[in-house]
Amino acid sequence: MYRTRTGRAMTGAGVAVLLLSGCSSDEKKSQEKGVGQQPKATDPYWVNPEGSAARQVAEYRESGEDDKADLIHRIASQPSADWIGTEDPEGQTRRITERATEADRDALLVLYNIPHRDCGQFSKGGAADAGAYRAWIDGVAQGIGDRRATVILEPDAVLHLVDSCTPKEFHEERYTLMREAVERLKRQPGTTVYLDAGNAGWSQPDVLHEPLRRAGIDRADGFAVNVSNFYSTADSAEFGKRLSAKVGGKPFVIDTSRNGNGPYTGGDPKEKWCNPPGRALGEVPTTGTGDPLIDAYLWIKRPGESDGDCKGGPKAGDWWPEYALELARKSA
Numbered sequence: 073m074y075r076t077r078t079g080r081a082m083t084g085a086g087v088a089v090l091l092l093s094g095c096s097s098d099e100k101k102s103q104e105k106g107v108g109q110q111p112k113a114t115d116p117y118w119v120n121p122e123g124s125a126a127r128q129v130a131e132y133r134e135s136g137e138d139d140k141a142d143l144i145h146r147i148a149s150q151p152s153a154d155w156i157g158t159e160d161p162e163g164q165t166r167r168i169t170e171r172a173t174e175a176d177r178d179a180l181l182v183l184y185n186i187p188h189r190d191c192g193q194f195s196k197g198g199a200a201d202a203g204a205y206r207a208w209i210d211g212v213a214q215g216i217g218d219r220r221a222t223v224i225l226e227p228d229a230v231l232h233l234v235d236s237c238t239p240k241e242f243h244e245e246r247y248t249l250m251r252e253a254v255e256r257l258k259r260q261p262g263t264t265v266y267l268d269a270g271n272a273g274w275s276q277p278d279v280l281h282e283p284l285r286r287a288g289i290d291r292a293d294g295f296a297v298n299v300s301n302f303y304s305t306a307d308s309a310e311f312g313k314r315l316s317a318k319v320g321g322k323p324f325v326i327d328t329s330r331n332g333n334g335p336y337t338g339g340d341p342k343e344k345w346c347n348p349p350g351r352a353l354g355e356v357p358t359t360g361t362g363d364p365l366i367d368a369y370l371w372i373k374r375p376g377e378s379d380g381d382c383k384g385g386p387k388a389g390d391w392w393p394e395y396a397l398e399l400a401r402k403s404a
Contacts, residue, residue: 107148109175114360117151117180117222117370118172124391125152125376143400144376144393151357152329152374153224155182155389158199161208165215178220182299182372183212183253186229186246191237202245209253213260220262224325224372225253225292227299230283231270247286254288266325266367269295272303272311273335281318293367294323300373301327302335302351309366316365323364328354329371332403346382347395352402375399 107126109119120126125148132141154168165181172179185208189198199205232238233246250267257265267289269280289295295315298308305328312324332352336344353375359368376396378385385392 107145109177110149110151110357112176114358115151115356116178116359117357118168118175118177119149119151120154120171123148123152124374125396128376128391128393128396140397143397143404146353146400146403147375147396150371151177151180152371153180153182155184155374156212158185158208160211162211162215165212165221166217169216169219169221172221173219178222179216180222180224180370180372181212181216182224182227183209184227186226186249188238188242188246189229191232202249205249206252209256213256213263216257216260216263218261221260222264222370223257223266224296224299224370225257225265225267226250227268227296227372228270230268230280230287231274234279234283235274247283250287251291254292258291265292266294266296267292268299269297269312269315269324271298271301272307273301277311277315277318280315284315284319289319289322292322294325295319296325296327296370296372298327298331300329300379301345302331302333302348304331304334305355305369307334309363313365321365323367325368325370325372326366327372328357328369329373329375330354330399332399343382346379347385347392349383349398350402351399353399354403 107119107121107129125144128144129141129148132138132144156164168181169179185199185205187198187201187205199208229246229250233243238246254265254267257263267284267287269284284295297312305326308326308331312326316322316324330351331354333350336348336351355369357368357370361367361369376391376393376399378388378390378392378395380388385395
């Protein structure tokens with residue numbers, strides 16, 4: 073996956089541990105780990121008290137490495153998206169959305185399973201064929217049910233059609249699958265869908281708007297920019313607004329998970345998106361962006377998870393504590 077999407081450094085942990093009586097079981101687990109839900113009015117998304125970052129905080133506490141625990145807590149205390157896997161998508165999605173609902177929060181999900189995904193690069197894979205993808209999407213939708221969920225649909229899927237990374241013989245099928253996915257997900261009453269739309273450094277609105285229309289942007293709630301990338305919030309907002317003007321004024325969300333220091337400008341330009349050094353956490357997730365076109369700043373890429381087996385990192389999506397610590401240190 074081309075990690076080319078999500079500026080300013082995070083200025084504090086912003087932790088809001090709930091100490092209310094009669095709290096949910098998720099809130100109790102959160103309190104035990106020192107990880108609580110954020111204020112619902114400005115950050116309605118679920119903080120998973122048992123995510124990789126939360127587990128890492130607990131391990132560091134147990135080993136007496138409190139300085140490291142405090143750094144990783146900056147990640148663990150914020151909601152990050154859950155990327156739905158291929159095994160039992162209905163069950164996985166149901167568990168996530170039920171726990172989010174129990175905590176009176178919304179689930180934030182990423183669906184990343186389009187056939188011929190990532191053009192054979194670090195995140196290659198995806199559903200075996202169109203039928204398998206349709207079944208997977210249907211499972212996800214059934215798992216969501218009528219619970220509240222925000223879905224980021226298929227990072228890079230449209231962009232890899234525009235840049236011809238995906239072979240031309242698969243283009244029409246992909247557009248069809250994307251449209252169908254939007255339509256299927258929007259049948260769920262509490263589901264919001266944002267189509268992925270690249271980033272400020274890779275693509276231009278003039279070449280994106282028609283492919284997005286073919287992929288179903290008219291029926292989606294909006295689009296997402298900077299997913300898994302490092303472009304500043306200001307640059308991402310400018311890019312998103314130019315694109316919005318081309319697609320009927322649709323709103324958008326920005327991935328701010330790792331964009332605190334902007335994009336990496338050194339080393340091999342082909343790998344500036346893959347575990348680049350010196351990056352930092354960006355703005356904490358919030359729906360209070362102060363801009364009517366920007367629905368939210370979100371941590372769509374989970375900070376601390378590898379982009380791929382480059383620069384000494386593990387395979388894409390695996391937790392990498394050393395990289396997580398660097399992100400948190402640079403945002404201090």
